[in-house]
Amino acid sequence: MMKFRKYFRGSGRVLAFVFAASVIWLLLDMAALRVSIDDVNSRLLKERIGRDRETVRHKATKRTDVAKNAALFRDPQKRVDFDLDTEVRFSNRAGKKAADVYRKRNNATPAIKDDSNADKAKLVDGKVVDVNHEGEKFNKLPEVDMGVNRDFGVHMNFSKSGKVDKDERTAAHVMRKVTTSKVEERRRNFVAGKGPSDSPKLTDAPPGRQEDKLHPEHKGENKLDEPVDDPRLLAKENISGKVPKKIGSASQDKISPREKMPKGQTVKTDKTDFDIKDKAIHINGKVNSALNQSGPDTVSHVTLATPKLGKGTSLTVGHKSSVHRVMSLDVTQYPRDFSAVGQFGQPAVVPKEKELESRNRWDEGHFNVYLSEQIPVDRAIPDTRPDACSGKLVHDDLPTTSVIFCFVDEVWSTLLRSVHSVLNRSPPQLLKEIILVDDFSSKDYLKEPLEKYMSRFPKVRIVRLKERQGLIRARLAGAAVATGEVLTFLDSHVECNIGWLEPLLQRVHMDRKKVVCPVIEVISDKDMSYMLVDNFQRGVFKWPLVFGWNTLTEEVIRKDQVQDSDPIRCPVMAGGLFSIDRKYFYELGTYDPGLDVWGGENMEISFKIWMCGGEIEIIPCSRVGHIFRSENPYKFPKDRQKTVERNLARVAEVWLDEYKDLFYGHGYLHLLDRSTTDIGDLTEQKALRKKLGCKSFRWYLEKVYPELDAPIVRAQGLIFNVGTRKCITQKDGSLTFETCDLSKQSQQFNHTWMRHIQQKGSCLEPQAPVRGVRLGHCDSSKPNLRWMHKSVIPNSAMKEHVVVELRPGPLCLEADTQHMGVRLSECNSASPLQKWQFTHYYTQ
Known part of the structure; x- marks a missing residue:
């Protein structure tokens, strides 16, 4: 006993106490863990019971639906409505999955059966079946966008006469003249006992016949033999009447301000507070009776969700400024040729017997011109927007825009594809005009043939310069004749994606001093495939004023809680694709008219915007594909390198203050010899900067681009x-x-x-x-x-x-x-x- 007692003296007593306390603590932890496990098991059991009940309820509902469908087909009038609804639901489902297919795709092109009658469908055992694809179900076809993509959000109420209710304030107004007659004709034919074969057939134009491509969305603009009406261009909501909108659904396709939220509770969407009250929507403290009087769960004006609003911005929902979801327009020829080369942005392959021709024609555009001509000018491309973009809200009263393309000796197929992508995927009420500025092209096909082709589109105007001016002055010529409230400049070898325009105009509408750019995605110069780019990219520059792309750091993304659909502040724009308020563009003095041809204009206007009170943003919900070429296919009136260097020297002298030494010291010291390099008179540009009250370049580095390494001395x-x-x-x-x-x-x-x-x-x-x-x-x-x-x-x-x-x-x-x-x-x-x-x- 004495032997053990000596171990419990002094420090030994302390160790014994610690050991006893540890044992007691371990026992308590084990008891708490047991309680937690029991609690989790209980919750899992409850959830399983709930799922079982829901499954039983769903089966019962399905049996009821079958009975309803049987009754439905006994009524010829209802049968027509059901057929139309079936077509639309397939269109929505296919379009909704296009982005997922694209994100997960491999390089292999899916095998697609060629069938010009792909629009025909029937019901077999309550399921939609494509009768021309050997019994394959529609949902087994390639999951691609066919017409109106996901979340189109068109709300049309058809009366018995086939007309649209006057109160509908949505994108359906764009389509109703084209589609109403087709719907009414199908109803009359069915009631009269005529089958589908009695209806006018829709024909496919071969992929190579670009002159036959149609644009059914702009009625009267396609002066072709037979206008094409595509019933799949109508979303499900077009024929199903009022549809409840539910907040909190997994797809975010529906809004239900009263079903999920208790009265008076606030729902935060982006940085705008929506206060849900009885038959009213409060946005930033302003009340609007936005709920449809016919039902508590329908919204009449908040139709379809908005580029993220910055702090302090006010989104007012009222009679004069209601909002809707971004329209997912994709109005192309119907029926679409699934097997066309490059369709849905897939890579195209040059046949072996055409490889020599393809190589020989490369220099025409410094990309694969042969493949470009095989691809339809209105081909579909995958919807690559972040998932949240289709639910963004934009104002109904967005400004109109003039889209300006400047080109010189552009390849015929890429120029047409650029124009068609704008026409097909832009809300017509917002597209004021398309201005094609020909910078003295030498190609014959860009003269009378281009005039003839574009004559079918009343919104397309062609401006021809009498001598070569270069990109910068060509854009100024286009802006001078533009009548839209916003100027949108695009390169002439692009493809605008679904929903590209409204997010840009929304930001300008919220703040006229915002200059906005789409995310520029890549169209391969080799196989013409449409490729994604990384999220959170922004334009930057390195010395000596070399433009490049940079990704936001994970620390910034985490700290600022940046979402993949949020606008991104951009120190320098790429310069080829952007939208700017037309009056603000002229208030800034447009481009420096002393800049020659091409090069440095993106730096000049970027510094001018930021330092003189504006902002530049990249809008992830706006996507435009662009062919990046290894070199310019056209010639410069003077040496290309000397032209770019001269332009950059003008920018440095006007905007960089004492930091212009960094520009010269990084390789341009030879430009300081004015006897060999004449950069022109800078008096007007320096006076303009003083007149605008612009900030210093030091301010720009501190507030806009602090990441740039810019020591004033070596x-x-x-x-x-x-x-x-x-x-x-x-x-x-x-x-x-x-x-x-x-x-x-x-x-x-x-x-x-x-x-x-x-x-x-x-x-x-x-x-x-x-x-x-x-x-x-x-x-x-x-x-x-x-x-x-x-x-x-x-x-x-x-x-x-x-x-x-x-x-x-x-x-x-x-x-x-x-x-x-x-x-x-x-x-x-x-x-x-x-x-x-x-x-x-x-x-x-």
Whole structure:
């Protein structure tokens, strides 16, 4: 007993206590875990019981639906309505899955059966079956967009006469003239005992016959032999009357402000608060009686959900400014040829016997011109928007836009595909016009044949320049004749995706000083496939004003809780595709008219927008595919490189303030010689900047693009000599050596981006013919004042040397120990008297 007692004295007693407490704590944890497991098992059991009950209820409902369907088919009038509804539901389902198929697709093109009568369907055992696909069910066909895509949200109420109720304020107004007659005709034929074969047949144009492509959505605009009406262009809501909208459903397709939410509770959508009350919707404190009086769960004006609103923005729902969901228009020829080359954005393949022709025609556009001509000009492409985009709300009273394409010797098929994508996927009430600016093309097919082809589209105008002006002045020519409230500039080799336009116009509508860009996705120059790009991309630049793409960091995404559908602040736009308020464009002074042809205009207008009170955003809910070419297929009136360099020098001189040294110092020092590079008069541009009250470029770096590394000098501080262990000192205008002292201003020097070794306004200058060095007046245009050091010296053995740029041979700065000064000598990589170190280096 005494042996054990000694172990419980002093620290042993403490250890025993800790051990006992640990055992007790472990027992309590085990008990709590047992209780938690029992609780989880109980909840799982309840959920399973709930699912079983729901399954039983669903089966009962299905049996009831079968009975209803049997009764339905005894009524010929109801049978027609049911057939139309079946077609529309298939269209919605196929379109809704297109994005998922695309995201998960592999490089293989799905095998698709070619059948021109793909529009015919019948019911077999209560299921829709395609009678022309060997009994395959529709849901076994390729899951692609056919006409109106997911969440089109068209609400049409057909009366018995086949007309649309006047109170419907939705996208159905766009289609009703085309579709109403077709619906009425089908009803009359069925009642009269005529079968489907008695109805007018819809014909397919071969993929290669581009002149036969139709645009049924703009009635009267296609001056072709037979206009095509596509009943699948009607969404399910078009014929099913009022449809409840449920909040919180998995697909977010429906809105039910009263079914899920108790009275008076607030639902937060993006950064806008929707206060749900009895028969009213409150948005930012403003009340609108938006609920349909016919039922508590229907919404009459909030039809279909809005690009995310910024803080402080007010989204007012009222009689003059109601909202709807973004329209997922895709109005193309019907029936669509599933087997067409490149259909649905799939990669196309050149047949072996055509490979030589394909290679020979590459230089026509610097992409696969042969394949482009095999692809329909109105081909479908996958809906690549983030899932939340189809539920975004936009205002009904969005501004109209003029879409401006500038081209020179553009390939025929890509130009037509660009125009058709705008016509087919833009709400017609918002598309004021399409302006094609021909920058003095030489191709014959872009003259009279283009005029003839576009004559069927009243909204398309062609402006022809009498001499080559270049992209910048061509855009100004297009803007000068535009009448839309918003200018939308697009390149002439693009394909606009579903729902591309409304999110752009919504942001401009909310703030006229916002300049917005779509997400630019990739159309392969080799196989013409449509490819996704990474989310959270934004346009940036690196020195010397080189544009590039950069992804938001995970830290920023997490900190700001950025969603994949949120607008992204963009320091610099790519420049080829953007929308801007027309009046604001002119208030900013448009582009600098002194810029030539192409290059640098995206930098100029980006700096101007940000520094003069505007903002640039990339809108993820707007997607446009673009063919990125390895080089420009057209010629520059002058040397291309010199043209771009000259434009960038104008931008630097007007907008970069003291940071223009970084531009020149990163490889453009030769532009400082005005005898060889004339950048033109900058007086008007500098006066414009002063008139607009624009902020400094330092402000831009701090507030818009703080991630950019932009040190004002390369290096600074003391200049230490390795051989003497002393520092250069300025004394009465001459240079000498003294013991290093950080507190002495006379020993502080900078190595600038102009490669000057500078102290205040004086620079180190070689003396000729002697090899002395003195302090003289700084002049950026003089090459003999430039000293290479560290990163600007190509020879690694000379990195610590200070080399003056003299010809025919380089000379190095050397400590003169005899006269306690500095001089120039032939460079010797081993001499410690020629090795120098600054206190601080900002670039290596």
